[in-house]
Amino acid sequence: xxxxxxxxxxxxxxxxxxxxxxxxxxCGEVIGCGRGVANLDxxxxxxxxxxxxxxxxxxxxxxxxxxxxxxxxxxxxxxAVIRDVLAADAVVTDVGSAxxxxxxxxxxxxxxxxxxxxxxxxxxxxxxxxxxxAFAELFQGRRVxxxxxxxxxxDARRRVRAAWEVAGAVVEEMPVEHxxxxxxxxxxxxxxxxxxxxxxxxxxxxxxxIFRYAAGGFRDFTRIASSDPVMWRDIALAxxxxxxxxxxxxxxxxxxxxxxxxxxxxxxxxxLFQDAKAARDRFCH
Amino acid sequence: xxxxxxxxxxxxxxxxxxxxxxxxxxCGEVIGCGRGVANLDxxxxxxxxxxxxxxxxxxxxxxxxxxxxxxxxxxxxxxAVIRDVLAADAVVTDVGSAxxxxxxxxxxxxxxxxxxxxxxxxxxxxxxxxxxxAFAELFQGRRVxxxxxxxxxxDARRRVRAAWEVAGAVVEEMPVEHxxxxxxxxxxxxxxxxxxxxxxxxxxxxxxxIFRYAAGGFRDFTRIASSDPVMWRDIALAxxxxxxxxxxxxxxxxxxxxxxxxxxxxxxxxxLFQDAKAARDRFCH
Numbered sequence: 366x367x368x369x370x371x372x373x374x375x376x377x378x379x380x381x382x383x384x385x386x387x388x389x390x391x392c393g394e395v396i397g398c399g400r401g402v403a404n405l406d407x408x409x410x411x412x413x414x415x416x417x418x419x420x421x422x423x424x425x426x427x428x429x430x431x432x433x434x435x436x437x438x439x440x441x442x443x444x445a446v447i448r449d450v451l452a453a454d455a456v457v458t459d460v461g462s463a464x465x466x467x468x469x470x471x472x473x474x475x476x477x478x479x480x481x482x483x484x485x486x487x488x489x490x491x492x493x494x495x496x497x498x499a500f501a502e503l504f505q506g507r508r509v510x511x512x513x514x515x516x517x518x519x520d521a522r523r524r525v526r527a528a529w530e531v532a533g534a535v536v537e538e539m540p541v542e543h544x545x546x547x548x549x550x551x552x553x554x555x556x557x558x559x560x561x562x563x564x565x566x567x568x569x570x571x572x573x574x575i576f577r578y579a580a581g582g583f584r585d586f587t588r589i590a591s592s593d594p595v596m597w598r599d600i601a602l603a604x605x606x607x608x609x610x611x612x613x614x615x616x617x618x619x620x621x622x623x624x625x626x627x628x629x630x631x632x633x634x635x636x637l638f639q640d641a642k643a644a645r646d647r648f649c650h
Numbered sequence: 651x652x653x654x655x656x657x658x659x660x661x662x663x664x665x666x667x668x669x670x671x672x673x674x675x676x677c678g679e680v681i682g683c684g685r686g687v688a689n690l691d692x693x694x695x696x697x698x699x700x701x702x703x704x705x706x707x708x709x710x711x712x713x714x715x716x717x718x719x720x721x722x723x724x725x726x727x728x729x730a731v732i733r734d735v736l737a738a739d740a741v742v743t744d745v746g747s748a749x750x751x752x753x754x755x756x757x758x759x760x761x762x763x764x765x766x767x768x769x770x771x772x773x774x775x776x777x778x779x780x781x782x783x784a785f786a787e788l789f790q791g792r793r794v795x796x797x798x799x800x801x802x803x804x805d806a807r808r809r810v811r812a813a814w815e816v817a818g819a820v821v822e823e824m825p826v827e828h829x830x831x832x833x834x835x836x837x838x839x840x841x842x843x844x845x846x847x848x849x850x851x852x853x854x855x856x857x858x859x860i861f862r863y864a865a866g867g868f869r870d871f872t873r874i875a876s877s878d879p880v881m882w883r884d885i886a887l888a889x890x891x892x893x894x895x896x897x898x899x900x901x902x903x904x905x906x907x908x909x910x911x912x913x914x915x916x917x918x919x920x921x922l923f924q925d926a927k928a929a930r931d932r933f934c935h
Contacts (some may be wrong), residue, residue, distance in 0.1 A: 405917050558904070618853070640852065
């Protein structure tokens with residue numbers, strides 16, 4: 366059970382976790398924190414939080430469970446502000462899409478990765494953002510990856526795992542670096558490709574007409590390009606090395622495809638498309 | 651009204667058009683044609699066609715409206731087989747995703763682009779294929795592009811337009827080359843990117859685990875990679891020039907993004923993501 370829950374950043378992820386824990390009767394008071402007062406007012410109106418503070422140091426007062434759901438670029442400052450005012454029994458987790466940078470931020474702000482901090486990442490989301498996008502069912506059956514470090518306290522890890530399970534998630538653990546490689550491939554790279562496709566088409570001289578003929582496949586394909594630009598800037602910078610590695614690989618494979626098209630190699634194209642279809646049908650049914 | 655409709659290739663597109671025209675009471679007998687007898691039997695069972703032939707020359711006998719819904723690579727042979735056995739009042743259209751190659755196929759098989767042929771392309775589809783994927787509502791409110799040539803008869807163009815409108819589509823006309831450029835950007839390139847992404851990830855040593863963590867965004871993004879490999883091989887080859895041009899552009903834009911990530915240029919990334927989000931939100935609401 367959580368006595369007082371502090372959600373730093375009441376957006377899609379933070380807001381949905383608060384709703385899920387509330388609905389399960391798993392937490393007492395819920396304190397929100399953020400920079401946008403309009404969003405926080407909306408979060409109160411929607412019953413996501415009971416009240417809010419705009420200063421994280423105030424928001425975490427007396428909280429035994431703190432969720433950092435701020436952009437990756439704001440993590441270090443947030444650690445610096447809260448580290449000395451946390452309750453003695455407080456556990457802190459985050460929801461950042463890249464874990465190496467959050468661990469580095471915690472280390473930079475606290476000298477070492479604090480025992481009360483459990484890095485985490487729910488593999489869930491939509492392209493929408495803000496408190497109005499939050500819903501209690503977001504994590505039902507979805508994976509949450511925790512990446513505890515050598516200094517993470519067992520008790521903290523257990524409490525964070527328990528909360529996510531109450532929210533309906535399937536919790537797994539893996540090393541920080543491995544998380545960042547897997548997510549670079551399955552999430553960060555696809556977002557880069559989708560942003561680039563929309564940008565590339567919008568730069569064409571007849572872009573208005575081009576978008577007019579975009580059908581359902583295009584909409585599905587580019588949905589993730591409607592995601593929050595600040596969040597994705599931070600992710601691209603935070604997971605730079607793993608993202609560049611996987612993107613370079615992708616670029617080589619795209620070159621291979623272009624070469625096959627250029628030389629009219631129908632056999633190579635068919636083999637490639639068949640392999641891709643088989644892989645997708647196997648994994649995404 | 652159509653007296654006898656011949657659908658050469660009873661898949662998602664051809665089958666759906668037959669269903670839509672039947673449901674509207676716009677056609678009499680419907681003859682299917684294809685190489686896969688199991689698919690044709692299924693099409694009869696589903697009420698998509700009344701009967702079938704496996705030879706296109708037989709299938710078009712007495713038909714006043716013929717739809718070529720075969721892979722692009724089969725167009726020229728089909729024109730060659732049917733051109734001398736068509737009914738005197740027959741009009742022929744096709745549904746190929748690249749129009750330059752179909753016009754070239756018609757010209758190669760018939761000496762010139764015949765007056766009875768109206769090149770066409772419905773901007774609709776799903777990643778599924780075969781007669782079982784067909785449904786009458788597929789074209790409701792969707793665009794169909796006709797690309798008549800200088801030799802196309804006005805009467806033929808009018809009859810093809812009328813049939814698509816009965817099926818619920820919004821019919822537009824544009825030059826062949828322009829169609830192929832627009833579709834390269836909005837459909838063919840996204841398919842190449844999605845096939846390449848799935849292929850690229852499946853080549854990684856830990857691909858099983860990687861796919862396990864693929865979330866909703868990845869599923870949406872790669873849905874089109876489950877499309878028919880033979881069809882897409884043919885499209886890539888048929889629209890080679892326009893596709894290579896737009897893919898080279900995309901590749902340059904991807905390099906620009908990678909450079910921004912590599913040098914840690916948050917401003918450039920933010921601007922790019924903001925532009926892309928704004929463009930997508932504007933066009934795909």
